[in-house]
Structures are given as structure tokens and as C-alpha cells.
Amino acid sequence: MVAAAFPIVVAGGLNGPTGAGVLSFFLAPGWAGYRGNPRRSWLAPLSAQLMASLGTWVAGRATGSTVGGLGAIAWENLFFGLLCWGAWGVGLLARRLRHRATLLARLAEAMEAERDAREHAILVEERQRIARDMHDVVAHSISVMVLQLGAIRSTLPPDTAQAEMMRNVERLGRESVRELRALVGMLRDAASNEPVRNPSLARADELVAEVRAAGLPVDLTVDGDIAELPAALDVSAYRILQEALANVLRHAGTVPTRVVVHRAGDRLGLTIDNDPPPGARPDRDPTAGPGGHGLVGMRERVSVYGGRLAAGPRPDGGYGVDAVFPIGARR
CATH class of the missing domain: 3.30.565.10 (Histidine kinase-like ATPase, C-terminal domain)
Known part of the structure; x- marks a missing residue:
């Protein structure tokens, strides 16, 4: 529509479109190159060039073109063509820069997600290591201590203060083992509920x-x-x-x-x-x-x-x- 205005105003008796019309005439191919698919947007500068050529031809017929006038028309066609295709090229460049910025932003997001996953994997691995150490070392050692205390208590008279003290220590040891096993289960459940794909x-x-x-x-x-x-x-x-x-x-x-x-x-x-x-x-x-x-x-x-x-x-x-x-x- 913007390009069609050029021959229309010339055919209407004017010397050409106004300043705003000329600006729109060149901005339209640039906008098409920026927003449209290059496989289709090339039609915009082509249409603009054809409309400009038609406008200069109409103006030439109205004034009775001579050889010199035909040369001027040819130069005008070349001038308008270069501007139309140049504006389209600038639009394509801006489109490519925008697309590349989008790609880099997506890449940064993907790398950030990978970094978060790696940090989470380290955290889960540390939890599992602590759970293994607590189960294999601490809980086992306390269990052995409780068994040894029970063996010592069995050698003492049952109604003495020393036997009662040993019995209380045994009870505390068994409770500690139960609490440790519950804590190990919590650590392992937390790790298993948050799977990480390495x-x-x-x-x-x-x-x-x-x-x-x-x-x-x-x-x-x-x-x-x-x-x-x-x-x-x-x-x-x-x-x-x-x-x-x-x-x-x-x-x-x-x-x-x-x-x-x-x-x-x-x-x-x-x-x-x-x-x-x-x-x-x-x-x-x-x-x-x-x-x-x-x-x-x-x-x-x-x-x-x-x-x-x-x-x-x-x-x-x-x-x-x-x-x-x-x-x-x-x-």
C-alpha cells in the first residue's frame, strides 16, 4: 500500500509523495526485512522498486520525455532501487542480530540450568555420603558399644547401682541408634525424591x-x-x-x-x-x-x-x- 502511493500521487498531478510518504516508502522494506521471513519479505523491496519505476514512468510521460529525460528516469529508478534494497538489507541485518541475541540468551539459560543441576548433584552426593558414614560407622560403633555394655552389666549383681547405671546407658545407646537410623532414612529419602540426571x-x-x-x-x-x-x-x-x-x-x-x-x-x-x-x-x-x-x-x-x-x-x-x-x- 505504501509503495502503491508513489505512482498514484504522480498520476494525480503532484510532483511526488510528501516527505512522510517518502520516509514510509523506504521504511516499509526495512520493516519487512526485520519482521518477515527472508524467503517472502524480498517481495517488499521488489514491489517498492516496481512502484517507484511506475511512478517515474508516469511522470516522464506527463512531461514528454526526451533522451535526457529518459536518462534522468533511469537514474531515478537506480536510486530508488538501491534505497529500497538497502533498507531491506538493513532490516535483515537487524533481524539476524535479534535472532542471535535470542539464541545466546537461550544458551545462557541452558548453561545456568546445567550449573544448577551440577550443584544439586553435588549436594545429593554429599547427603548420601553422610548417610553412608552415619550408617556404616557411627550406628555400627554405637551398636557394638551397647552390646558390650550389656555383656558387662550381666556380670554385675542385678540390684546394684552400677547395674542400674549400665542399664540406663544401654537404653540411651539403643535410642541413639534408632534416631541415627531415622536420620539416615530422612537423608536418603531427600536424595531419592530429587533425582538429578547427570x-x-x-x-x-x-x-x-x-x-x-x-x-x-x-x-x-x-x-x-x-x-x-x-x-x-x-x-x-x-x-x-x-x-x-x-x-x-x-x-x-x-x-x-x-x-x-x-x-x-x-x-x-x-x-x-x-x-x-x-x-x-x-x-x-x-x-x-x-x-x-x-x-x-x-x-x-x-x-x-x-x-x-x-x-x-x-x-x-x-x-x-x-x-x-x-x-x-x-x-
């Missing part, structure tokens, strides 16, 4: 589903049995996968990415490979930046198990991370 490569499909929901197209391939990995190695491999996918979102955006988890014998391999972002230079390292703690952390996780990590740009401009863990080896 990070594991067995949950790689859930992690991939989360980043897919954030807009990253990921193809996951699992080759071999990854259900019985050592717990610590399993967590480290999961964290490397999580960090690598986060780096793709952070540095390359929503580009096609492939994840391969491969286990062969006593070796576990991880490969995360993404396509180059639009306009990327093949010699640019997407993880190069202030600190580089993500890549350093990956190397540290792999080196603990005597493995190796290779990360760097691919010849096509993409980026790849390859990690290999020897299963059963730890430095």
Missing part, C-alpha cells in the same frame, strides 16, 4: 534437540556402544560436545553442523564439524578471541585421560573439533 553422552540426543530448538541445524550420528563409559570420562566428553556446539552458535550462527560420536574398542571419538558462516574467510579461527577459555578447557579435559584434541578451521572455511579419549586410561 551429564552423559547417552543424553547427546537431548543436547542436540536443545540446540536444534535454538535454531542450529545439527545432524547427530552415534556409532558403537556408549552406554557403559566410565562416569568421569562420560561427563568430560559430554561437556566437550556442549562447549563445541555453544561455540558454533556463538561464532558461526545457525549453520549446518554435524556431530559424530564413535566408539571402537578402548577408544571414544567425538567430531563436531560445522559449515562456514556466510562471508567467512578460510583462514579465520572462529574460536580465536579474548581468553579462549572454551578451547583451553576442552584440551584440559582430554589431557586428563591421555587423549588428544584437534581443533581448527577446515579448508572450506568451516570449523571442526576432533577429540579422542582412550577408555580406561587416566593420568
